[in-house]
Amino acid sequence: MCGIVGIIGTQPVAPLLVDALKRLEYRGYDSAGVATIEGNHLDRRRAEGKLVNLEARLKASPLSGTVGIGHTRWATHGAPTERNAHPHATETVAIVHNGIIENFFSLKTELQAAGYAFHTDTDTEVVAVLLTQALDKGLKPVEAFRAVLPRLEGAFALAVLFDGETDLLIAARHGPPLAIGHGDGEMYIGSDAIALSPFTDQVTFLEDGDWAVLTASSAAFFDKTGATVERRAQTSSAMHMTVDKGNHRHFMEKEIHEQPEVMSHTLAHFLDFSSGTARDNRAPIDFGAIDRLALSACGTAYYAGLIGKYWMERVARLPVDIDVASEFRYREMPLKKGGLALFISQSGETADTLASLRYCKENGQHIGAIVNVPESTIARESDAIFQTLAGPEIGVASTKAFTCQLSVLVSLAIAVGKARGAIDAAKEVELIRALTEAPRYANKALKLERQIEKIAGDLAKVRHILYLGRDTNYPLALEGALKLKEISYIHAEGYAAGELKHGPIALIDENMPVVVIAPHDRIFEKTVSNMQEVAARGGRIILITDEKGAAEASIEAEHVVVMPNMPEILTPIVYAIPVQLLAYHTALAMGTDVDQPRNLAKSVTVE
Numbered sequence: 001m002c003g004i005v006g007i008i009g010t011q012p013v014a015p016l017l018v019d020a021l022k023r024l025e026y027r028g029y030d031s032a033g034v035a036t037i038e039g040n041h042l043d044r045r046r047a048e049g050k051l052v053n054l055e056a057r058l059k060a061s062p063l064s065g066t067v068g069i070g071h072t073r074w075a076t077h078g079a080p081t082e083r084n085a086h087p088h089a090t091e092t093v094a095i096v097h098n099g100i101i102e103n104f105f106s107l108k109t110e111l112q113a114a115g116y117a118f119h120t121d122t123d124t125e126v127v128a129v130l131l132t133q134a135l136d137k138g139l140k141p142v143e144a145f146r147a148v149l150p151r152l153e154g155a156f157a158l159a160v161l162f163d164g165e166t167d168l169l170i171a172a173r174h175g176p177p178l179a180i181g182h183g184d185g186e187m188y189i190g191s192d193a194i195a196l197s198p199f200t201d202q203v204t205f206l207e208d209g210d211w212a213v214l215t216a217s218s219a220a221f222f223d224k225t226g227a228t229v230e231r232r233a234q235t236s237s238a239m240h241m242t243v244d245k246g247n248h249r250h251f252m253e254k255e256i257h258e259q260p261e262v263m264s265h266t267l268a269h270f271l272d273f274s275s276g277t278a279r280d281n282r283a284p285i286d287f288g289a290i291d292r293l294a295l296s297a298c299g300t301a302y303y304a305g306l307i308g309k310y311w312m313e314r315v316a317r318l319p320v321d322i323d324v325a326s327e328f329r330y331r332e333m334p335l336k337k338g339g340l341a342l343f344i345s346q347s348g349e350t351a352d353t354l355a356s357l358r359y360c361k362e363n364g365q366h367i368g369a370i371v372n373v374p375e376s377t378i379a380r381e382s383d384a385i386f387q388t389l390a391g392p393e394i395g396v397a398s399t400k401a402f403t404c405q406l407s408v409l410v411s412l413a414i415a416v417g418k419a420r421g422a423i424d425a426a427k428e429v430e431l432i433r434a435l436t437e438a439p440r441y442a443n444k445a446l447k448l449e450r451q452i453e454k455i456a457g458d459l460a461k462v463r464h465i466l467y468l469g470r471d472t473n474y475p476l477a478l479e480g481a482l483k484l485k486e487i488s489y490i491h492a493e494g495y496a497a498g499e500l501k502h503g504p505i506a507l508i509d510e511n512m513p514v515v516v517i518a519p520h521d522r523i524f525e526k527t528v529s530n531m532q533e534v535a536a537r538g539g540r541i542i543l544i545t546d547e548k549g550a551a552e553a554s555i556e557a558e559h560v561v562v563m564p565n566m567p568e569i570l571t572p573i574v575y576a577i578p579v580q581l582l583a584y585h586t587a588l589a590m591g592t593d594v595d596q597p598r599n600l601a602k603s604v605t606v607e
């Protein structure tokens with residue numbers, strides 16, 4: 001993952017690089033660093049941990065160069081120490097890298113045999129040393145870069161600075177995304193357009209295999225063969241996106257509270273509430289002609305997909321194959337030509353999801369993407385984009401993107417059901433009328449926050465928690481457990497309530513809290529039986545249900561969170577809110593770093 005930036009201009013760039021890195025910290029925060037050319041020589045400052053440490057380092061020892069590169073790291077090769085922090089440099093080259101150089105070991109061995117020394121445990125350093133070797137052989141910087149690029153295997157986005165070259169920056173993309181920003185007498189490199197948004201809205205997204213040579217006033221683009229190519233700049237919408245916490249303590253809290261509004265925007269984009277019909281904005285895919293759907297995603301987006309499977313099969317009568325993208329991409333799934341493959345991703349950059357997409361493309365599938373970032377690689381490689389209108393999601397633990405993904409999936413299930421003749425007009429109106437109410441119920445769910453905060457105080461004292469649910473609330477139980485473990489570091493597992501007796505019941509004792517997500521739906525009674533099994537063994541039940549469910553549960557629960565009664569189709573969307581609040585407040589009680597939990601990153605551009 002990692003975030004990279006580069007700036008070339010006429011004013012000191014170190015403060016601007018740090019400003020851009022702040023917007024990329026979601027990609028990793030194990031260490032950070034910048035390098036500029038001071039006088040005529042490369043110089044750099046690096047610090048372990050978050051950007052504030054680098055800022056302090058720069059305050060004590062400023063850099064004043066007008067060309068520079070910066071990096072915020074999510075460690076892959078080498079511990080997150082200052083020694084392993086980017087930029088990596090030799091006397092003549094400094095480099096920042098996002099991705100993995102897969103053949104670094106053989107290259108390093110070769111370079112060591114040629115007498116070059118290495119000072120870090122990273123894969124990246126090998127690129128700096130290879131470039132140095134090429135310069136030592138007498139090549140000029142651009143030619144050295146041209147010679148080295150084909151030797152690198154793996155996935156990388158790179159920005160390179162050369163000693164003594166105050167009007168030159170080189171960038172390359174092979175896998176992870178990279179954007180070039182065009183300013184007035186200044187040029188920029190960034191892992192995404194948001195990083196560049198304080199500087200410019202004119203952005204060129206490099207195509208896979210591209211590289212670019214920048215001066216303060218020009219950009220030349222080359223493709224993977226080394227031939228000059230035209231790459232147009234486009235106006236990025238990122239400039240208008242606000243990324244502050246408002247009155248909230250954390251981005252995650254803010255994003256949880258934004259959900260009624262953003263789910264409303266997203267639903268309204270796909271559904272016409274006044275007529276009760278699904279909007280026809282799915283071109284160019286003919287939903288009526290599809291007889292099977294392949295779904296793939298990672299993390300929270302995958303759990304959204306699992307819920308989507310229930311809807312697609314129940315509402316649209318369309319069989320769905322779904323898998324996490326890291327498995328999907330390698331399991332050689334047979335696909336009938338002309339099928340639909342749908343990929344769900346907040347960032348639109350997740351490496352495994354993108355690889356699964358490409359597999360499906362090669363196998364003749366129509367490609368649809370549910371993405372939050374319309375300029376992302378997944379969006380750009382898809383035939384149809386179904387955008388979640390969640391706005392920028394900064395908290396590493398996904399919240400509003402999840403409920404917006406669900407909003408899109410349920411809307412698509414209605415559209416597909418209609419196109420396939422699986423639902424009639426009356427059913428379509430009924431479902432859409434129900435969904436119209438989702439934001440209102442979500443607002444009501446947010447009002448339960450104080451009660452959930454109290455429950456969280458109890459959960460913060462335990463080491464293990466089980467989440468149970470059935471039907472569409474089973475994937476929500478998986479998501480609840482994921483959310484909790486991501487940000488509180490408490491071990492949590494989600495289970496289909498009916499599976500309890502096949503294993504996890506052995507864990508139940510008086511120390512084990514069990515969060516049961518059980519609206520009064522068609523299988524409520526079955527879930528109640530599973531709760532009885534927990535209660536009989538002394539387990540501590542935290543029941544999230546509705547008024548009807550609370551009245552009929554006949555269970556001694558330690559806590560009951562009572563949601564309003566609502567149509568069944570809404571429950572996984574609206575019940576996501578108490579589940580997220582429970583994780584958030586438990587993490588607060590534990591005192592963890594909610595927005596930037598340890599070891600995680602928001603955008604995962606490596607395998």
Ligand code: G6P
Nearest residue numbers: 298299300301345346347350398
């Ligand atoms: C990371 C994030 C998760 C996210 C997953 C998939 O693990 O921390 O919040 O669900 O990646 O990301 P995507 O951008 O593809 O939705």
